[in-house]
Amino acid sequence: MSNQADLVWMIGGPQGSGINLAAETLTRCCMRGGLHVFANIEYHSNIKGEHSYYRLRIAKERRRSHLERVDLLVALDRETLVGDVHKSEVTHRGHLHEMAPGGAILFDSGNGPAPGDPSREDVRMFPVPFRDILLEALRMYGREGEVGKLQIMYNVIGLGASIGLLGYDQDLVTRVIAEGFKGRKAALADLNVAVFRRAAEYAMERFATSYPHRLSVLGGSGGRVMMRGIQAVGMAKILAGCGLQTYYPITPATDESDYLESRQGQFPTAVVQCEDEISAVLMAIGAAHAGVRASTSTSGPGFSLMAEGLGWAGITEAPGPVVILYQRGGPATGLPTRHEQADVRFALHAAHGEFPRIVVAPGDAEECFRTTFEAFNWAERYQCPVTVITDKYTASSYSTIPPFETSGLKIDRGVVFTPPKSGKDGFLRYKFTKNGISPRSRLGDRGGIFWTSGDEHNERGHIVESAENRVKMQTKRMTKLVTAAKEIPEGMMWTLHGPADAEVMVVGWGSTKGPILDAIEELETQGVAASFLQLRLLLPFPGDAVRKVLRKAKTHVMVEGNYGGQVRGLIREMTGVHVRRLVHKFDGRPFSQDEVREGILQQLKSARRPAVMSHA
Amino acid sequence: MLKLEEVKTDVFNDWCPGCGDFGILSALQQAIAELEVPREKIAVFSGIGCSGKTPHFLNVYGIHTLHGRSLPIAAGAKLANKDLTVIAVGGDGDGYGIGAGHFVATGRRNLDLTYVVFNNGVYGLTKGQSAPTLAKGLRTKSMPAPAIVEAVNPIALAICAGFTFVARSYSLSVKHLKATILAAIRHPGTALVDVLQPCPTYNDLHTKEFWAGADTPDKKPRWYDLQQEGFDAVVRDPEDGGEVVRKKTAGVMKSLEGGEREPVGVFFEWKTATYGEQLAARMPLLAEKPLAEADFSGRDLTPLLAELA
Numbered sequence: 013m014s015n016q017a018d019l020v021w022m023i024g025g026p027q028g029s030g031i032n033l034a035a036e037t038l039t040r041c042c043m044r045g046g047l048h049v050f051a052n053i054e055y056h057s058n059i060k061g062e063h064s065y066y067r068l069r070i071a072k073e074r075r076r077s078h079l080e081r082v083d084l085l086v087a088l089d090r091e092t093l094v095g096d097v098h099k100s101e102v103t104h105r106g107h108l109h110e111m112a113p114g115g116a117i118l119f120d121s122g123n124g125p126a127p128g129d130p131s132r133e134d135v136r137m138f139p140v141p142f143r144d145i146l147l148e149a150l151r152m153y154g155r156e157g158e159v160g161k162l163q164i165m166y167n168v169i170g171l172g173a174s175i176g177l178l179g180y181d182q183d184l185v186t187r188v189i190a191e192g193f194k195g196r197k198a199a200l201a202d203l204n205v206a207v208f209r210r211a212a213e214y215a216m217e218r219f220a221t222s223y224p225h226r227l228s229v230l231g232g233s234g235g236r237v238m239m240r241g242i243q244a245v246g247m248a249k250i251l252a253g254c255g256l257q258t259y260y261p262i263t264p265a266t267d268e269s270d271y272l273e274s275r276q277g278q279f280p281t282a283v284v285q286c287e288d289e290i291s292a293v294l295m296a297i298g299a300a301h302a303g304v305r306a307s308t309s310t311s312g313p314g315f316s317l318m319a320e321g322l323g324w325a326g327i328t329e330a331p332g333p334v335v336i337l338y339q340r341g342g343p344a345t346g347l348p349t350r351h352e353q354a355d356v357r358f359a360l361h362a363a364h365g366e367f368p369r370i371v372v373a374p375g376d377a378e379e380c381f382r383t384t385f386e387a388f389n390w391a392e393r394y395q396c397p398v399t400v401i402t403d404k405y406t407a408s409s410y411s412t413i414p415p416f417e418t419s420g421l422k423i424d425r426g427v428v429f430t431p432p433k434s435g436k437d438g439f440l441r442y443k444f445t446k447n448g449i450s451p452r453s454r455l456g457d458r459g460g461i462f463w464t465s466g467d468e469h470n471e472r473g474h475i476v477e478s479a480e481n482r483v484k485m486q487t488k489r490m491t492k493l494v495t496a497a498k499e500i501p502e503g504m505m506w507t508l509h510g511p512a513d514a515e516v517m518v519v520g521w522g523s524t525k526g527p528i529l530d531a532i533e534e535l536e537t538q539g540v541a542a543s544f545l546q547l548r549l550l551l552p553f554p555g556d557a558v559r560k561v562l563r564k565a566k567t568h569v570m571v572e573g574n575y576g577g578q579v580r581g582l583i584r585e586m587t588g589v590h591v592r593r594l595v596h597k598f599d600g601r602p603f604s605q606d607e608v609r610e611g612i613l614q615q616l617k618s619a620r621r622p623a624v625m626s627h628a
Numbered sequence: 629m630l631k632l633e634e635v636k637t638d639v640f641n642d643w644c645p646g647c648g649d650f651g652i653l654s655a656l657q658q659a660i661a662e663l664e665v666p667r668e669k670i671a672v673f674s675g676i677g678c679s680g681k682t683p684h685f686l687n688v689y690g691i692h693t694l695h696g697r698s699l700p701i702a703a704g705a706k707l708a709n710k711d712l713t714v715i716a717v718g719g720d721g722d723g724y725g726i727g728a729g730h731f732v733a734t735g736r737r738n739l740d741l742t743y744v745v746f747n748n749g750v751y752g753l754t755k756g757q758s759a760p761t762l763a764k765g766l767r768t769k770s771m772p773a774p775a776i777v778e779a780v781n782p783i784a785l786a787i788c789a790g791f792t793f794v795a796r797s798y799s800l801s802v803k804h805l806k807a808t809i810l811a812a813i814r815h816p817g818t819a820l821v822d823v824l825q826p827c828p829t830y831n832d833l834h835t836k837e838f839w840a841g842a843d844t845p846d847k848k849p850r851w852y853d854l855q856q857e858g859f860d861a862v863v864r865d866p867e868d869g870g871e872v873v874r875k876k877t878a879g880v881m882k883s884l885e886g887g888e889r890e891p892v893g894v895f896f897e898w899k900t901a902t903y904g905e906q907l908a909a910r911m912p913l914l915a916e917k918p919l920a921e922a923d924f925s926g927r928d929l930t931p932l933l934a935e936l937a
Contacts (some may be wrong), residue, residue, distance in 0.1 A: 070672075159771065237936040247932050253924025256707055279927065280911040281921060284708055287733030291700035294693070298704025301691065302712065303920035324694050415933045423925050437687070454920060455671045455689045456709045465692035466676075474639050474684050475692070544820055 017071060019178075019225060020079050023170055024065035025088030027058055030357055032085070032169035033124050035066035036410070037171055037192065040446070042070050043412040046230030049238070050075040050526070052409040052602065057162050057263070057348040063091050063104065071257030072086040072230060076376065076411065076526030080606040080627075081112040083225065084177070086170035087119040088142075094347045096128045111135045115362035118215065120166065138219045140173050142166050145214060149206040165207050172211025177219050178227040182212050196498055239413050241406035244377040245309070245336055246271035247416065248384035250279045251422060254305035254334070257283045258292040264404045265309040265338045289314035292517050293321035293333060297397075300325075301464070303454030305388050309336040312355045313345065313549040319362040322397050326367025328464040329395040329442065329489065331426065331452060334387040339403040341600040350600030351404045353573035360400050360551050360582070366486070368448075370398040371551040372504070375525030376406060379548070381416050384566045386504060393426035393499075394492045395452060396406075401572075405523040405602035427451045431459035440471040444484060446489030496550040505554040508561055510543030518612060519591055521547040521579050524571050524603055531608035542612065547579060559587035569593040570617045571608055577622070594622035630661040639684045644752075646836070648825025649678055651799035652746055655806040656717070660688060662810060664711050673702040675718030675727065677753045679746040682717045682877040694700045696727030699743065700736045706739050708920040710904050713813060720822075721751050723761040734818055735789030739903045741818045742812045745782065746799070748827040749834055756830030759832060769832040782822045783883035787896050792817035794861075794879060794896040798851050799825035804892065811894070819903050823937055824851065824890065840900050844888070854882065854893030863898040872898055 023031045032053070039049045056062035067082070070077050087093050088454050095106040111117065113134040121139035123133065130195065146165060150156045165293055166614045168189070186205050189252040191426035209517045246268050251258065259269040273283035286292040289310055298308035310318065315337050325333065339355045341347025359371050370390050374383040380402060387398040429439065429451040441462030443450040450471075455459025463473035468485060470476040509529060520528050525546055532542040545561055562568060562583075570591040575598045596610030597603055608626040614623040635657050643649050660670060670688035674680040676695035683690025689712075693701045698716040706714045723731050723745045734743065749762040756770030760780045767774035793815040797805040805823060814817035826836045841848045854861070859882065863875050869907045879896035908914035913922055 074798075078782050092900065102831065152702065191730070233937065235937075237933050243932075243936065247929050251927050251929055253927070255919040255922065255924065256704065275932070276910055278931065280913045280922070281905055282911065282914070284707065287729050290697065291703075292728055294697050294700040295704035295707070298673075298691075298701035299708035299919075300704075301701075302705040304706035304708035305924075306708070320694060324697075328691075381906055418929060454709075455691075456669055456712050456918070456920065457848070458666070458668045461668055461687070461689055463690035463692070466694055467692065473690070474637075475681070626720070 018075065018079065018084045019070045019227060020067060020081055021070060021174060022065055022067045022082045022084070022107060023086040023167070024063065026061045026091070027055060028060040028619060029088050030164055031064060031088070033192070034167040034171040035068060037185070037188055038068060038174070039410050039412070041180070041188050042068070043236055043238055044184055044188065044233050046183060046232055046234065047072065048074050049410065049412045050077060052078050052405065055349050059412070063096060065092065065107065066366065070227065075530060077530045077603070077605045080110065080604050082110045083112050083115045084174060085111060085115070085117045086174055087117055087124070087143040088166055088170060089120065089123045089250070090125060090129070091117065093117065093125055094204045095416045105156065106120035108132055108135070112140070116177070118170065118177065136223060138177070140169065140211070140214065142169050145169050145210050145529065149203065149210050149556055152206055153203055155203070165204060168204050168207045169211040172208040173215035174217035176212035177223055178225065179216070179220060180227040181229050182209065182223065184229065205293030214248070235415060236412045237415050238410045239377045240266040240379050240408055240410050241380045241402055242408070243273060245384045245400070248381045249307055250275070250281065251418060251421065252385045253390040254281055254307050254388065255303050256299040256306040257281050258286050258298060258306070258308045259294045259310065260281070260286050260289045260292050260314055262311045262314050262588070264340060264407045265311050265314070265336065267407070268309045268336065288315035290321060293318035293335065294324070296333035297321060297325045297330045297384060300330045300391070301328070301455055303456070305392070306332050307334040307336065309338065311338050314343045315355065315359070315362065322369065323363030323365055323367060324466045325397045326363070326369060326489070327466055327468070329450070330397070331395045332388070332391040333397060334384065334391050335397060335399045336384065337399055337401045338407045339401065349404070351573065351602045352600060353403055353524070353580065354575065354598065356401060356550065357578045360386060360401050366396065366490065368396045368489055369551060370394065370396060370496060371401060372398070372549050372550065373401045373522040374406070375546055377411055378413060378416070380406060383548070385421050385502070389424040390496065390500070393424055393449070394496045395426065395449065396492060401522065403523050417449045429453045429457070429460055431457065435459050438460055441473050442469065442471045442485065442488070444471060444488050448488045449495065450599040493552045496553070500549060502554070502557065505549040505557060507546045507548065508543060509546060512543060512561060514541045514543035514563040514565060516540060516542040516567045516569060516616065517614070518542050518544045518569050518571060519547070520571040521545065521584070524573065524608070527603040527605045527608040528571055530605040531612065534609055535612065539614070550579070550582065553582065553586045555586035558583065559589060562587060562589045567593070567616070569595060569612050570597045571603065571611065573597050573603060593619045595625060596622055597625040599626040629664065630667070632661050634656055635660045635667065635687050637685055637687050641685055643678055643681070644829045646828040648748060648799035648827065649682070649746060651802050651805065652744065652823055652825065653682060655802045655809055656660065656682070656686065656744070658802070658806045659809040659813065660682035663713065663813060667805065669711055670713045670715070671705055673698040673705070673714070673716040677719040677722055677751070679717055679719045679722070695746050696722050696725070696730065698722070699727060699730040702741055703737065703739050706741050706904070707919065708771045709920045710914065711918050715744065715813065716741065717744045717746065718784070720745055720747040720749065720761045721759040724782050729814070731785070731875065733791040735786055735791040737903045738790060738792055738817045738900070740816050740818070742809070742821065744809060744821045744823060746825055747782070747822050748825045748831055752827050752830050766833060768823045768830060770830050781883055782820070783895050783905060784880045786820045787879045792898045792900060793819035793894070795894045796822045796890070796892045797883065798822065798892055799823050800836060801841065804853065808894070824892070828871070848889070849888045850888065854891045854895070857900065859893065861894040861897050866899050901931045
């Protein structure tokens, strides 16, 4: 980073080759050395063999998105360079074509470019004999016979070669590697360190003089942590006192349930793997009625199955669940390991009939934490399902961020009933109230016996089909949304980044926050002053406030990761304002900073048709 | 022991006159009254259909859920509060048709709850379509044509799915039914009580008279009590895998027996670790108190953040 603001490092290889370990170790090492990292991963729906890659954007200051270019590429196989040319139908071109001029590639000399493969004269090619390096290290431990089995350590060679080339602190990296092999794996620590050292020395001796970029330690980590969205959500659930987490395995949501279950000993949360998402959402609702803060996490296909349950939660005024919806490419199985923001309209409307619900879209890991925590408060306060809608990009990307501030977060369990002194029956679970909220008892509470039904019911919870009761009860339920809209702080509803009177107002929601913020910062250096209106609370939608903010700018550009411009439509519906300019993307990949910047510039030139961005 | 009046509600009952549901309701009320559990510690969950209204007639926590979905909601409540006595009720279409996936998963899980299925062979509330338990070739009066799919065998299905108490009774034999329901509730694990019952409005084949055997030469009921004939359904040594297999096999065989008379009573009973007990082994907190009573406030995330430093 001696001569540029960002260094983009990438490692690519077949799935199962351990690119995660290399990338996450490097992230930690950079963070410990005072650098900032934004890291994101792309992978196939496959267990072993298909191409995956992990990209780190390393900078002296905070970064919130990825760039299109690659400065230093570690290629564990030929496919990483030139694509899946071995298949009858080539589906990607690898990463050679993404290399920045002057960039470098560390590749396995035993699995590198073949004669006739595309090449780049402006990219330095550094062959690394992965097998020989591994053999040398293994020889020190008399384990050279295991070279086949231990090829899994090629990822460490890739990491080592990168560190050697960049001249980064090898001792720091050694410590981090050793930390990663504890307990049962402790015996492997020395071997991994030896492999790392050999690879680093090899690259330093042979290539460093012909490569200008260096990565240096700036200082300590400043207390920062490397955080992914799923960890942020998991921690929020733990802090909020979520007692039951239900799930059915689905990418990319399952990691969060695993996170909670693996920390069950210290922070007890019952984590139940269900037979399907129908059961997952209903079990959580059942637990909510019984007084436990309950949650489920899923992706689009699972959320589709939950629709019925959300309606039942709505009419029975269950104090939950909190549903975390990690969007991925749809419909149906769609692009199961890829990114999209196309479930938002569905999240707003899933299930038949009308009932109150809250839908909120955090923009990054920090907002995932805060929003998920508050979601439990809202679920209990307004006795309705709360959907936190995020996506694969937020779920799986790492950012180096300050630790969460928790001092202002308070658990609010809403209006709980007072047991009658007499202990007598007659509790009205669905009592008509002005703000729509009826005090709730929990299954098991003495004096709190109630009935509930997915049929329309009276204040006691018994089935009643009268028109008069229907009007009163439906109005009562829906009034809770009016109450929520009044009580939820405006700071949780939307955020205006930058001055309201900027020339251009970019509008977005969810994980486009990162690339939009990075892009408008870059645009400013190019003479385009832009602000960013980030919509967070999508239901109840703060229509009046958003209309007022939108009116402060003359030119608006909507950025979202779907085909239809779903939230653009929502804005028009709720505010009457039609944002004509649209930058959208639906290729299963998240927006990069570059794509947002280019898209905005395109739309400023001409709004005749939306700008469709697509990776490579 | 509660008075029977204490477990009834004043809600108007709109079931058809002569419905088998009344027998089941009566047995449930008696069982709850005898249970020696405070009313507020009992929660009854139901699905959709005539049987779905059952909780409204019981003066305990009553949760009327969705079609086929009573079991997962009941399971959530049990997980949240292990001190609750959880009873789910529903029709055969609800449990063995639309809810079949949950039925199987509930058996596998073995939470301590009881499922009472109102088995009358028809979808009553939608006016008499064939239900999963109606045998192939049969045609009740409101069906345009005979059923051309096989009936499900709920007893065999339950045993194979992992229910640890599997029984059957007859809705108008209230004494036997009450005793069976009580045994099911007291069984620590997931219990099924499949209840044969007439639907006087839509099932003109399996009527009260049919079950009473009025048309048979010896006028004997079309059901007999397994236990009176000496059938031993109980696994005596819960750790003996061989015995478990033998008792399961015997129960399944019994359910497949066929013939003029249906066996009722307990087909299989095995006291083994419940889901709750196994969860408590991982989460000691659960052994102390229900999740719903745990205080999770004031947690410190420092160790979790340190993992990511």
